[in-house]
Amino acid sequence: MEILKAFKIRDFRTLWIGQFISQIGDYLALIAALVVIQKLSGSALWLGFTAMALTLPQLLFGLVGGVMADRFDRKKVMVISDLARAAAILILIWAKSPRELYLFPLVGCFM
Numbered sequence: 723m724e725i726l727k728a729f730k731i732r733d734f735r736t737l738w739i740g741q742f743i744s745q746i747g748d749y750l751a752l753i754a755a756l757v758v759i760q761k762l763s764g765s766a767l768w769l770g771f772t773a774m775a776l777t778l779p780q781l782l783f784g785l786v787g788g789v790m791a792d793r794f795d796r797k798k799v800m801v802i803s804d805l806a807r808a809a810a811i812l813i814l815i816w817a818k819s820p821r822e823l824y825l826f827p828l829v830g831c832f833m
């Protein structure tokens with residue numbers, strides 16, 4: 723198969739495996755956030771609001787972000803993006819009561 727030939731290229735294989743692991747981590751973080759929201763609020767409204775906060779930035783800025791990523795050094799863009807996402811997710815450590823639920827949709831924009 724032609725597609726399997728790409729995996730013989732070390733750089734492609736490394737990038738693909740790294741992105742695969744990153745995607746798994748992203749989905750596990752999403753599931754964890756939704757579980758915490760459900761435990762703290764018990765409200766489907768907060769789940770929906772957070773899901774909207776996760777989806778809307780991708781719809782609004784996805785194309786622009788792709789253009790920006792193509793114009794700058796890709797490695798720097800990836801590192802800066804990952805560091806910003808890590809910092810945003812670390813903020814969720816302080817969400818321990820229903821009063822801090824607003825952090826999830828806010829951080830969701832970076833997830």
